[in-house]
Amino acid sequence: MARYGVESKLRPAKFLEKALEFFGPGGVGLDVMEQGEGCARFEGGGGHIFINVCEQGKGSEVNLETREWDYQVKQFMGTI
DSSP states (O other), X not given: OEEEEXXXXXXXXXXXXXXXXXXXXXXXXXXXXXXXXTEEEEEETTEEEEEEEEEETTEEEEEEEEESOHHHHHHHHHHO
């Protein structure tokens, strides 16, 4: 399991929208197991991704936890 922290210029809602596009059925193809205010959880392929987003200034502070999807998480972090 790996954990990553990143800051984004995007607001939390917009960040989660981008995460759903990237990791969800239309992107990487993971199942959306949870989607709420400030968090999202994806599962598939024997692993998971959990994202927790908090507003910070004009952007967001983001924590990502993953198992089996490190490469894709690093790709996503490079796009935000």
